[in-house]
Amino acid sequence: MKKQTLFVRLLTYIFPGILFLLLLVGFAYYQISAAAVKDLTEKKTSETIQQSAQFVSSYVEKLEQVSSSLAQSPILLGYIKTPSDGQVASLKSLMETLLNTNSDLVSATLVTKSGDIVSTEQNMTMQTSSDMMQEAWYMAAIAQKGMPVLTPARKNTANQDKWVISVTQEIVDEDKQNLGVLRLDIDYGTIANYLAQLNLGKDGFTFIINQQHEFVYHPRKTVYSSQADMASMEPYIAVKQGYVTEQIFVSQAAIDHSEWTIIGVASLDELASIRQNILRSMFTIAGLAFLLSASGLALLLRYWMRPLKDLQSIILRIGQGETHLRAQKKGSVEMVDLAQQFNLMLDQIDSLVQSVQENEQAIRQYELQALASQINPHFLYNTLDTIVWMAEFNDGKRVVEVTKSLATYFRLALNNGNEHIKLQSEIEHVRQYLFIQQQRYGEQLNYEIQELVAYGDYMVPKLILQPLVENAIYHGIKEVSRPGKIQIRVYEAKEKLVISIHDNGQGMDVSQKKQVTDSLVRQGGIGLSNVDQRLKLQFGKDYHMELESQANQFTEIRLYLPLHPQKGAR
Known part of the structure; x- marks a missing residue:
């Protein structure tokens, strides 16, 4: 499974949290807003009914x-006294003047205590009417002792299809004695128009009742x-202030100067529409807020994590060998501290590596010196014997040459105390040998040397060819009766500088060759393994030795x- 980056993980963890918070805040906003709208609607309805009651x-x-x-x-009083x-x-x-100046007045009627009637209604006869004096409105006016009385809705006397309310008032003399009753019939025009304009919802309405x-x-x-x-109005009359159903809100208010109560029935169907609008707005705003916050957060995270990614890139490049690189000190305080400590660690590592390299170089020098000191001193003894032998035979010329x-030979071997020598000098050394x-x-014994002038100044550990040539003589040519020949060649092959030592001596079979190879692995002896070990110390993994041989044929x-030795190889 592919590992997720820190950036993707942060987005994966943070974005659901943001979405959850937005939904939580949106839900709370919706609940609060819906409750506020509901309370506002209730308050507005109550205030509307109160204002209507005042009106x-x-x-x-x-x-x-x-x-x-x-x-x-x-x-009016003059008529009652002297009709x-x-x-x-x-x-x-006078009555008609009042009717003309007040459009809501339908008719005015006077009924005296003797039963005489004066009315603006054309079909009402001017005669005594004991029946009218027995009607409820007449009796209610008498009972109020000269105070105006409001009656509930009733049919108009002149027009049975028309409903009116009436203001009745007893007429009394100076001694508060009854003289008659005055009735003013009033149309609903003004009240109906006013109440019809109240905003109580699609199905809302207002009505008025008495005690x-x-x-x-x-x-x-x-x-x-x-x-x-x-009967259908009874549920609304029973509730003073509150809900009849979830969508029906009722508010009542007493009307001053009367025994009436105005009742407002508000339909809250618009509240559901408002809630839907709030919910729709909430999701829209939440969606936009999520997109904006997500985009902003993604950009911010990229900005914040850029120093971390740069540090990661630097670490990877350092791991690939670019040890000179250092982290840039930028970003947050933590990133600056981290980069500073990382650079300090790299400096300490470089210091330690340099110290280790210096120690390894010193150890390598000691090892090279120790290995070089293992060269067989018998050659010197044998050469001196040869010189003595030549002198005994008075062969002075050869004595001088040898x-x-x-x-x-010894001047090149000593090399002024240096452990490394130019390749041309190393070949000259083996030529003298x-x-x-x-x-x-x-x-x-015959020999042939082919040099490569271009690599004459190539630096190698001294005394690497003489032990190989000595092996070729003592373990190869000396063991056969035919004339022996040693060939030394320097050439380029496989992007390497190759030095070949070939002899036509007795060679080796497979078992012998394996034994020699194993000795190289074990790094034993002072011949091949000595040279091999010294060259490995000098060139490391860029160097290797190959051995090829056939029994009674040759050994090479x-x-x-390496054509271009790395820094540290001399």
Whole structure:
């Protein structure tokens, strides 16, 4: 399974949290907003009903003032005291003037205690009517002792299809004795128009009742006469302030200057629409907020994590060998401290590595010196014996040649105390060695050297060829009766500098070759393993030795050296 980056993990962990918080806040906002809208609707409905009660109260107060003014009119009182045709005409003219100045007044009627009637209604006869004096509105006016009385809705006397309310008032003399009753019939026009404009929802409405729960006003006039419609209003009348159903809110308010109560029935169907709008808005805002916060957070995380990614890149490049690189000190305080400590650690590592390299170099020098000191000193003894032998035979010329060669041999071997030597000098050293050996073995030993001038200054550990040539003589050519020949070649192959030492001596079979190879692995002896070990110390993994041989045919040793030695190899 592919591992997720820190950036992806942070986004995976943080984004669901942001979404959850947005949904939680949105849900809380929705609940609070919905509750606030509901409370506002309730408050608005209650305030509307209160304002409507004040309006109706003012309206009723005005009607009562009109009724009281007419009841105390000298014209009306003059008619009652001395009825005459002239008084009747004056009274009717006064009544019609009132009706013309107030559009809500339908009719005005005076019934005296003797039963005489004066009315603006054309079909009401001017005669004594004991029946009218027995009607409820008349009796209610008498009972109030001269105060205006409001009646519930009733059918108009002149027009049975029209429902009106009435203001009735008893007319009394100076001694508070009954003179008659004045009735003003009022249309619903002003009240109906005002109440119809109230915003109580799609199915909301307002109606007015008195203390006996009789309907004074209702927008649906069938409630005045239909028992079923009256009964359907009882749940609203029973609730003073609250809910009848989840969507129906009722608010009641008493109307001053009357025994009426105005009842507002608010339909909260708009509340559901408002809630839907709030919910839709909430999801829209939450979605936009999530996208904006997610985008902003992603950019911010990228910005914050850029120093971390740069540090990761630096670490990977350092791991691939670019040890000179250092982390940039940027980003947050923690990242700056981390980069600073990381760079300090790298500096300490470099210091330790340099110290280790210096120690290894010193150890390598000691090892090279120790290995070089293992070279077989028998060659010197044998050479001196050869010189003595030549001197005994008075061969002075050869003595001089061999002595010079031996001097050159040791001068190159000593190399001014340096453990490394140029390749051309190392070949010259082995040439002197072969020359001296040829003086000993005569025609039994021949040699050929092919140098590569371009690599004459190539630095190698000293005394790496002489032990190999010595092995070729003593373990190869010396063991056969035919003339021996040693070939030394320097050439390029496989992007390596190759030094080959070939002899036509007795060679080795498979078992012998394996034994020699194993000795190289064990790094034993002072011949091949000595040279191999010293070259490994010098060039490391860039060097290797190959051995090829056939029994009674030849033996060839090839040293593969790097064309361009790394720093530290000399």
